[in-house]
Amino acid sequence: MFRVLFIVLVSFCLYSKPLEIELNAKTAILINVDNNKVLFQKNAEEKIFPASLTKVATLYYFLDKYSQNLNDYYSANFEALRLISPNKKIALNYKVKPYILESDGSSFEIIENEKLKLKDLLFGLMISSGNDAANVICQNLSGSFENFIEDFNKFLKLNGCIDTNFLNPHGLHMPDHMTTAKDLAYLTSNALKNPNFLEFFSCKYFLRPQTNKQSKKEKITYIELFKPGKNYYKYVIGAKTGYTSKAKYNLIALAKKKDRNILCVLTGCPSTQLRYQDAIKLFDLAFQEPVLEKQIISKNAEFLTKVDGSDKILKAKILDDLIISFYPSEEENVKAFIHFNENLKAPIKKNEKIGVIKIFDQNNLEIKKVNLYSTEDVNRTFLRFLKELFIKKNKVKDV
Numbered sequence: 001m002f003r004v005l006f007i008v009l010v011s012f013c014l015y016s017k018p019l020e021i022e023l024n025a026k027t028a029i030l031i032n033v034d035n036n037k038v039l040f041q042k043n044a045e046e047k048i049f050p051a052s053l054t055k056v057a058t059l060y061y062f063l064d065k066y067s068q069n070l071n072d073y074y075s076a077n078f079e080a081l082r083l084i085s086p087n088k089k090i091a092l093n094y095k096v097k098p099y100i101l102e103s104d105g106s107s108f109e110i111i112e113n114e115k116l117k118l119k120d121l122l123f124g125l126m127i128s129s130g131n132d133a134a135n136v137i138c139q140n141l142s143g144s145f146e147n148f149i150e151d152f153n154k155f156l157k158l159n160g161c162i163d164t165n166f167l168n169p170h171g172l173h174m175p176d177h178m179t180t181a182k183d184l185a186y187l188t189s190n191a192l193k194n195p196n197f198l199e200f201f202s203c204k205y206f207l208r209p210q211t212n213k214q215s216k217k218e219k220i221t222y223i224e225l226f227k228p229g230k231n232y233y234k235y236v237i238g239a240k241t242g243y244t245s246k247a248k249y250n251l252i253a254l255a256k257k258k259d260r261n262i263l264c265v266l267t268g269c270p271s272t273q274l275r276y277q278d279a280i281k282l283f284d285l286a287f288q289e290p291v292l293e294k295q296i297i298s299k300n301a302e303f304l305t306k307v308d309g310s311d312k313i314l315k316a317k318i319l320d321d322l323i324i325s326f327y328p329s330e331e332e333n334v335k336a337f338i339h340f341n342e343n344l345k346a347p348i349k350k351n352e353k354i355g356v357i358k359i360f361d362q363n364n365l366e367i368k369k370v371n372l373y374s375t376e377d378v379n380r381t382f383l384r385f386l387k388e389l390f391i392k393k394n395k396v397k398d399v
Contacts, residue, residue, distance in 0.1 A: 017328040019285050023278045026248070026268025027181040030282050033189040033254070033261045035361065037330040039286055044182040047163060048267045051242030052106070052129045053184055053250050054171030057164075058137075059122060059200055060191035061155050066141055067196055070119040074140040076110045081132055098167035098174045099138070099145045101131050105172055108133040114213040123206045126240065127219050134169040160186045173244045181265040188252055188263055192238075201238035201254070224276055225253055231276035233283060241275070249275045255283045260327075262286050289327045296336060296359065297322040303338055303372060309380045310346035316354055316372040324359065324368065333362040338372070348378040 019030065019040040029044040031037060038044075083103045089096055101107075108130030110116070116124075116136070124133035135145075142148035149167060156164050164179040164187075171177065191197045204226045208217040223239045224231035235255040242250035249269040255262050264282050269275035303316045324334060340355035348354060355372040 019282070019289075019329045021281055021285055023266070023281070024269050024274040025266040025278050028264065028266050028278065028282070029181045029185045030262060030264045030286060031185050031189065032327075032330060033192055033263045035330070035363070035365075036186065036189055039262070039327075039329040040282060041182070044185075044265075045163065045180050047178045047180055048250075049171075049173060049177065049244060049247035050179050050184065050267070051171045051173070051244045051247035051250050053179075053240060053242040053252055053265075053267075054166060054169065054177070055125050055129065055134060055242075056184070056188055056191065056201070056240050056252055057152075057156060057161075057166065058134055058169040059125060060159075060187065060194060060197060061152055062118070062122065062137055062141065063191075063194050063196050063200075064155070066118065067194075069141070070117070070122075070196075072118055073115045074118060074121065074136060075115045076112055076132070076136045077139065078112055080135040080139045081110065081112055094173075094175055097145070098149075098172075098177065099135055099169070101135065101170075102172050105131045105170075107131055108208075109214070109217075110136060111213040114211050116211055117209075120209060122200050123203055124208070124219070126200045127203045127206045127221055129241070131170040131172060138169050156183075156187065159190050171242060171244070171247075173246050181267055184252060185263055185265045188254075188265070192254070192261075192263075198238055201240065224272075225279065231273070231280070233276075233280050235283065235287070241272075243272070251275045251279055253279050253283075255287075257287045260287070286327075286329070289329060291325050292328060293323050293325050295321050296324050296334065297357065302375070305340050305344070307348060307378055308343075308345035310348075310378050311381055312346075312378050314344070314348060314354065314378050315375045316340075317375050318357060318370050318372060320370075322357065322359070322368070322370055334367070335360050340372070346378050346380040348374050350374055350377050 023042060027043040027046050027048055030040040082100050084100050085103050106129040108124030108128045110132040121133045121137050124130040138145055138148040152166060161183040164183045167174045167177040204221045206219040208219055210216045223241055225233045225236040225239050235257045236253055237256050239253040249272050250267045252265050264279050266275050266278050299318055299321045304313050307314045337358045352374045353371050354374050357370050358366055359368040361367050
C-alpha cells in the first residue's frame with residue numbers, strides 16, 4: 001500500500017511536431033493505435049461518404065456481438081440479394097430501401113438459398129468486399145435490416161463515432177450515409193482490440209468452401225498494398241478499400257514496424273493509385289521518425305517527507321534520471337505522482353526502498369515507474385524507542 005505525497009508532482013507537455021506532407025486525399029488521418037495519438041490529419045472531421053469502409057464497422061459489430069456464432073450456418077434469401085441498377089436508384093432520387101444491392105456492386109457471388117457459415121460470410125465481406133455477404137449476415141442475425149441499423153448506430157456511438165450515421169451494412173451510396181476519417185480511425189483502433197478482428201482485416205487469400213449451391217472457389221485480395229508490385233508495402237498487416245462514384249477512392253490500412261502500429265484513413269482520393277501512394281507516403285514518414293528522449297526528473301532531485309517515530313526529515317532519491325521516450329509527432333502530456341510506502345516509520349536504513357514515482361500519460365495510463373530510495377539512515381527518537389520498548393514488555397507480561 002502507498003500514500004500519495006503530492007497529487008501532481010510535475011506535469012510536462014512534450015510538444016509534438018505534426019507530420020507535414022501534401023496528400024491527394026480529400027480527408028485523412030494517421031494515428032498510433034497503441035495510444036491513439038494523432039500524427040497527422042487533414043480535414044479529418046469533415047463528413048464524407050465511406051463506401052465499403054463501412055464494412056470495417058460491420059465486421060467489428062458482428063464480431064463483437066456474435067463471435068460465438070462464427071461456425072453457425074445461415075441461408076441467403078431473396079430479400080437479402082435484391083438488386084437495383086444504379087441508374088434507377090438515382091432516377092428514384094434514392095427513395096429506395098438503403099440495403100438493396102446495386103447490380104454492378106462487388107459481391108461474394110452468393111446464390112439464393114445458399115448456406116454459409118458466419119465466418120465465411122465475414123471473410124467474403126472483407127476479401128471480396130461482398131455487399132451480398134453484408135446483407136445475408138444482417139438479415140439472419142438481426143432479424144431485419146431496420147433492427148440492425150438501429151442497433152448498429154447505437155454501437156457506433158458507443159465506440160466514439162459521434163459524426164457517423166450509417167443506413168446500410170455495406171456502404172452502397174445513400175445521401176445520408178456518412179462518417180468522418182476521424183470516426184473511422186478510432187472505430188478501427190477499437191476494433192483491433194477484438195481478438196478475431198485482425199484475422200479478417202488482414203486476409204489476403206480465402207478458399208470459399210463448397211456449399212449446397214456451389215463448388216469451392218479461391219478468393220484473392222485485390223488490395224495492392226498486400227500484393228507484389230509498385231504499391232506493395234511490406235509493413236501493412238491489414239487493409240480495406242472502398243469506392244463509389246460519390247465517395248471516390250477510400251482506404252483504411254494498418255502498418256506495423258518494430259513496436260509501432262500505425263493506422264491511416266484516406267478518403268476522396270482521385271484514383272486508386274493515388275490512395276496507395278498517399279498511404280505509403282504517410283507510413284514512410286511516420287516510420288522514419290527518430291525516437292526522442294526528455295528528462296522528466298533528475299536523479300539529483302530530493303523528495304522529503306516526515307516519518308513516524310523520528311524528528312528527522314526523510315530524504316529520498318531515484319537512482320537514475322527519469323527519462324521519457326517519444327516520437328516527435330506524438331504529443332504527450334505526462335504527469336508524475338510520488339507514492340511513499342504506507343505506514344512508513346523509523347528506523348529506516350540508507351538505500352532502503354521507501355516508495356515509487358509513477359508516470360502517467362494524458363489518458364491516465366501508467367507508462368513508467370521507478371523506485372524511491374532513502375539517502376541516509378533515519379533513526380527513532382529516544383522517546384519513541386522507550387515507548388516501543390514499554391509496549392513490547394507489556395505484551396510479554398500479558399502472555
